[in-house]
Amino acid sequence: MSRPKNDRAIDLGSPLLNDIADAFLKSATIGVTKAAAEDTYYAVKRGSVSSQDFEYTLKNMCKEGAYYGTVAGVFVTTEYGLESVRGRRDWKNTMIAGAMTGAVMSAVNKNNKDKILVDAMVAGTIAGAALFLRNLATGSLHK
Incomplete structure (x- = not known):
């Protein structure tokens, strides 16, 4: 059983770690983008942006990115483990x-x-x- 070859910017030396890092980074990007888009929408709707709003947005982007990335990491790890246990993909x-x-x-x-x-x-x-x-x-x- 082999996983498809995928060229990545980061090579952690293990197919599992590479898949987890790849899923984390891609999903974290989605979370960061989601938070930025939502907070930008509400700032435009209010018609003003303060430094407090900017700080909140940055924290929210980090939080959402970490959450989305963690979900992806848990999923990839679980799927990889199931493949190993069941012997099929x-x-x-x-x-x-x-x-x-x-x-x-x-x-x-x-x-x-x-x-x-x-x-x-x-x-x-x-x-x-x-x-x-x-x-x-x-x-x-x-x-």
């Missing part, structure tokens, strides 16, 4: 990893058991749908 690993990541992140946020279950189901569904769309775009649905 398929959609089941993706959906299970998504569900487990959703449950873990929900539990960390101190949600009740019903919310944790719902978050697990939603995250598993999103992970499965993302894999389906990626396979559809690359023409590899048969795999």
